[in-house]
Amino acid sequence: MTTIKLYHENAYTKDFTANITKITSLPNAKWAVTLDRTAFYPTSGGQPFDKGMLDDLPVIDVQEDGEDIIHIIEACPVMGKVEGHIQWQRRFDHMQQHSGQHLLSGAFYSVLQANTVSFHLGTESSQIDLDIEDITPENLVEVEILANQIVFSTKALHTHWLNQDTIHSFPLRKAPAKDFAEIRLVEIADFDYSACCGTHVTNTGEIGLIKIRNWERKNNGVRIDFMCGWRALGDYQQKNSILQQVSNRLSLPASGILQGIEKQLLKTEEISKELISVKQEFYRNLATTLSQQGEIIGHNKLIVHTLTNITPNEINNIAKELVNKPHTIACIGGINADETKVHLIFSASPDVPLSMNHELKNILPLIDGKGGGSAQSAQGGGSNVDQLPTALTLAADHIKEQLYLL
Incomplete structure (x- = not known):
């Protein structure tokens, strides 16, 4: 029996009730539990799995098995009805980062006609790989400004299930595989249209700040490292704290730190020679x-x-x-x-x-x-x-x- 995927119906579902349909013992002293319905998102499409609880048992991994969703736990549950509880902070973080990735990828395509060839949602930051050989600081600023303009405009995000007959109704940024029967489209209104199975926010304002941290050349392309939302705020708080500490140590305003450090480096070089x-x-x-x-x-x-x-x-x-x-x-x-x-x-x-x-x-x-x-x-x-x-x-x-x- 196919697992009903509640996270596709409503990504904001935190708690749900389901029936266990199958329990399988695993070689590593863990248990694989299949439910008739679940809000737990499995690792897929560059997005990590959800964590949470099935009754009082922690869910330590979630995997896809065909049309079923498998929940990995460390103790054998009792067949029957269970209460599921999603770890919301982790889920919403993933929603911010994944929706932010769609928006950022759309901005790179709008500004540079650069296609996103892969996406990785990491524990600290996330990365997208672009099919361009080089990029300039000016390009990054332009893309970042456009992406955040869309954030502040609070555009709606919609999802659509499309088939071979209806897919042409939308201008997809990247064409999907031709052999699909049904595909899920994530739309950022009037800006980006991408096939995706992940969890997303309902409007761009919930993504929060999008910040490109750095980039590097990777496999004949460019890898962009970025943060969104609460992650971007935490990163800014940390860096601002460091900047303030350096400012205090040098007895200089933040605007004069770079010049102050350059003077210190020259002094250090002279002392090293001596x-x-x-x-x-x-x-x-x-x-x-x-x-x-x-x-x-x-x-x-x-x-x-x-x-x-x-x-x-x-x-x-x-x-x-x-x-x-x-x-x-x-x-x-x-x-x-x-x-x-x-x-x-x-x-x-x-x-x-x-x-x-x-x-x-x-x-x-x-x-x-x-x-x-x-x-x-x-x-x-x-x-x-x-x-x-x-x-x-x-x-x-x-x-x-x-x-x-x-």
């Missing part, structure tokens, strides 16, 4: 100190040291500074700021006849690490911070043994 210069001087001084503390072994000097709260790039700069001097070997270990990772750099001046790659790989297992390099320079990292002293001691002892044999 910091780089200071760090380079620090590396040179540290390298001089470490070199003086190095251990002389024959004609060579071995420098072994551990640094904390340091980046791999900074360790590398120090090691390079050290091995600029002849007959020098530098084994430098570094621990990152949160003390979760170790980074090692083993470097030698070109006149040292040892392989740093070989020496590093010998001790990498101790720090649960990976890495490698050349005879003159090798580096690697690992996660066993506690074993760093042992690893460096082992490496130093092995290097000393080889140096004494030279």
Whole structure:
């Protein structure tokens, strides 16, 4: 028996009574319930399913099965009559977004002759894909203004059931498949006519503000991200709050924030350059100190040291500074700021006849690490911070043994 779809008769139906016609046990310990009539909309046409209750059992999914609507619940109900209750806030949100999509798609077609090829109603925002290769900010403004003009004009939305004989009575924005027996048309009076099975508001004023958030190129077309109604209000409230906080932090009016940020970025860039210069001087001084503390072994000097709260790039700069001097070997270990990772750099001046790659790989297992390099320079990292002293001691002892044999 075909399920009567109350959401097509009246999308504002929140509560209803129905009879269970079938109960099916599912493999995932859930139950599929078929009713003789329902106001629960199933996932279809880019619109997600409705949530709500059947008596005291939550409806966690709604699916189409031919002409039947299947309600997925987590406990087995009792055959007979049930009370259905739609989660209205979710339903009305979907109505705003879906009706807004029709209106926005119609505006894109009116302004740019761009067809909507797909629609997705997401949990935070929604997207439509257009069959155009590019778009300009000016295009978006023009489309957005037109769409909101239609919102403020409170045009009526009507639905019609059409067949092959009556479909030509309306100027559809996009032709439907030719093999349909009956099709549902959603009309925005004197503006847009589109085939659709979703739930919609009764006039454009209920859609509320339509806001295009951004766009991107997608599959030889353009993807538009947008919000309508309460979602658009929430998005504006959040962004206005952020704007106000930034305004307060910079002690500037909202109109001067962009200029203020640009000034701050210039200052930051200048400070960064100064910091780089200071760090380079620090590396040179540290390298001089470490070199003086190095251990002389024959004609060579071995420098072994551990640094904390340091980046791999900074360790590398120090090691390079050290091995600029002849007959020098530098084994430098570094621990990152949160003390979760170790980074090692083993470097030698070109006149040292040892392989740093070989020496590093010998001790990498101790720090649960990976890495490698050349005879003159090798580096690697690992996660066993506690074993760093042992690893460096082992490496130093092995290097000393080889140096004494030279």
